[in-house]
Amino acid sequence: MDELWQSLCHGQRISSRSVMFTIDDGFHDHHDVAAKVFDEFGFPLNFFVITGLLDQQLWPWDDQVTYALKHAGVEHTDIRLPSGAVYSINLEDKSAGATVREIRDALKISPQAQVYQWLREELFAKLQVDFPSTIPQEYQPMSWTDARLLRERGHGVYPHTRSHRILSTLDLTEKREEIRNSLERVGAELGYSPQVFAYPTGRPADYDGDDVEELRQAGFNMAFNTVPAYVKQGQDQYQLPRFSLPENTADFLQIVNRFEALKEKLRR
Numbered sequence: 001m002d003e004l005w006q007s008l009c010h011g012q013r014i015s016s017r018s019v020m021f022t023i024d025d026g027f028h029d030h031h032d033v034a035a036k037v038f039d040e041f042g043f044p045l046n047f048f049v050i051t052g053l054l055d056q057q058l059w060p061w062d063d064q065v066t067y068a069l070k071h072a073g074v075e076h077t078d079i080r081l082p083s084g085a086v087y088s089i090n091l092e093d094k095s096a097g098a099t100v101r102e103i104r105d106a107l108k109i110s111p112q113a114q115v116y117q118w119l120r121e122e123l124f125a126k127l128q129v130d131f132p133s134t135i136p137q138e139y140q141p142m143s144w145t146d147a148r149l150l151r152e153r154g155h156g157v158y159p160h161t162r163s164h165r166i167l168s169t170l171d172l173t174e175k176r177e178e179i180r181n182s183l184e185r186v187g188a189e190l191g192y193s194p195q196v197f198a199y200p201t202g203r204p205a206d207y208d209g210d211d212v213e214e215l216r217q218a219g220f221n222m223a224f225n226t227v228p229a230y231v232k233q234g235q236d237q238y239q240l241p242r243f244s245l246p247e248n249t250a251d252f253l254q255i256v257n258r259f260e261a262l263k264e265k266l267r268r
């Protein structure tokens with residue numbers, strides 16, 4: 001991460017033979033499994049953590065949607081989305097996976113200020129799912145001690161908001177709270193000032209110019225989205241792209257050996 005920043009701010013060419021890995025949210029298996037694999041190869045991994053998750057205050061809204069559908073006590077019900085629109089759930093006609101995707105996509109463009117309350121009072125209630133009193137095992141975070149150990153082993157740990165709500169749907173006060181609070185929590189727990197950030201879900205529609213300005217004012221110097229592209233010299237340092245990890249090795253190799261870049265060039 002430091003090398004990337006040095007290249008970007010000194011206008012140096014970014015080597016086509018360089019690759020960086022990031023992993024978002026901060027679940028326990030990111031520490032217990034993923035970091036160990038990278039340690040075997042002596043390769044640093046960069047973790048973007050949801051600080052409210054590591055603080056055991058919440059588990060991400062998008063995962064709560066998955067949990068609710070997985071444990072649904074009824075097969076059909078109508079829910080009223082935060083936008084006011086009605087969405088009909090029918091698990092006989094549509095798979096739980098497809099339903100999860102549609103509800104998540106609808107929530108991404110809904111006002112998210114009250115999304116956690118909405119999940120509990122509307123989605124869980126209508127699907128007749130008991131809201132867990134503690135974070136379910138599969139969504140348990142790594143601990144702050146784990147995060148400290150990661151840094152001691154040369155990995156990076158950076159903020160990814162407090163609650164993972166979509167920044168573009170929040171007002172200025174809430175945006176500031178998400179950004180500042182996650183910055184402060186990482187700073188307080190890990191004893192350094194992080195300057196790198198990743199936007200929740202990270203599509204260009206998921207953040208806006210006010211978020212970038214807020215990051216700048218808070219002292220961040222780089223931020224990552226999830227636009228699938230290579231980082232190039234001269235790129236907006238607050239909108240650095242990342243490829244998602246593909247499902248299969250062939251596609252993964254195609255990205256890291258820059259075949260994707262070649263295709264881009266040929267298209268041009």
Ligand SMILES: [Zn+2]
Binds near residue numbers: 024025160199200201
């Ligand atoms: Zn995330």
